Amino acid sequence: MGGLNTSSTTTVASAETIVADRADIAAAEAQLAIARKQTTLTTLTAPFAGTVAAVAIVAGDAVSAASNTAVITILGNDGYVVNSTVSLSRIASLTVGQTAKIELATTGTALTGVVSSIGILNVSTSSTPKYAVTLAVDTTDATILTGASAHVTVAIESTDAVLTVPTSAxxxxxxxxxxxxxxxxxxxxxxxxxxxxxxxxxxxxxGLAAGDVVILADLDDAIPGTAADTSSSLTDLGGSSGGSSADFQGGPPSGDFSGFSGGTPPQG
Structure with missing residues (x-):
């Protein structure tokens, strides 16, 4: 009776196979890390509390960072801002903290606010430089529509108890x-x-004192040398020592601070 002989064969992996296997494992681990990272991005969290007003993306869309089209619009609960631009010649008159009057173009509602930020980069698409200015609207119970236009008047200078005269004088x-x-x-x-x-x-x-009487032009008078009812042109209107007078008043100059501008009296 003979014995049972058994045998086995062992295959040794080559160095090339080991390197390839390790590369496959590394690639699989990288894919796993990406998948785990993506699971943390399934929930979008805004940096502030508010109400979602519009969603411009759908499931499956491919988006890029800082996209201007694939966005979610959220209305915050902490107030409103007015975004505007100011030309290079006027931007030097503005500083953060200046008070502003804001009138909504759609409703005429009067609001108040302050200059909250002033840009330093030119945002104009034309040859005239302009800079972004943001104004924070003070808390109000008025209904404000996002995206509505507004007329803004910024007080670039103010003084208490001053003497003023009409600029035309x-x-x-x-x-x-x-x-x-x-x-x-x-x-x-x-x-x-x-x-x-x-x-x-x-x-x-x-040069003047309170109570002085300054002389103003009377626009109802006929232009010298012409009939009162034959011309409506102001091209020949010159200075005159006559006309009406007005008591010199005190009070802060209202001026034209509208649109972030000042002004100069007319020459004459």
């Missing part, structure tokens, strides 16, 4: 300013020093 000749004052029934040209200047009122730093 101030005459400028180069760097010199004068105002016609009514004294003893006669007109006297008085040199003045001006402060803040607006389209309606001009601040007078020196």
């Amino acid at each position: 101030v005459h400028r000749d180069g760097s010199a300013y004068t105002v016609d004052v009514l004294a003893a029934g006669a007109s006297t040209s008085t040199t003045v020093t001006v402060g803040a200047v607006g389209t309606e009122l001009t601040e007078i730093d020196s």
Whole structure:
């Protein structure tokens, strides 16, 4: 009776096979890490609380970082801002913290706010540089529609207890300013020093006193040398020492601070 012989064969992997297997394992581990990372992105979390107003993406869309089209719009609960642009010639007049009056174009609602940020990069698509300005709207119970336009007036300068005259009463000749004052029934040209200047009122730093009477043009009078009812042109209208007079008043200059601008009195 003979014995049972058994045998086995062992195959040794080559170095090339081992390297390939290790590469496959590394690739599989990388895919697993990506899959685990993607599971954390399945929930989108906004950096602030609010109400979702619009969703511009659907399942399966491919999106890129900082996309301007694949977005989710959320209305925050902490208030509203007004975004605008200001030209290079006026941007120097603005500083963060300046107060502003805001009027909604759609409803005429009057609001208040402050300049909250001023951009330093040119955002204009034309040859005229413009810079982004953001204004924070003060808390209000008024209904504000997102995306609505608004008219903004920023107070770029303010002074308490100042003397003002109508800007139309101030005459400028180069760097010199004068105002016609009514004294003893006669007109006297008085040199003045001006402060803040607006389209309606001009601040007078020196040269006048409260109670002085300044002379204004009477636009109802006929233009000298023409019939009152034959011409509506203002091209020949010049300065005059006559006309109506107005008591010199005190108070802060309202000026034209609209649209972040100031102004200068007319020459004459």
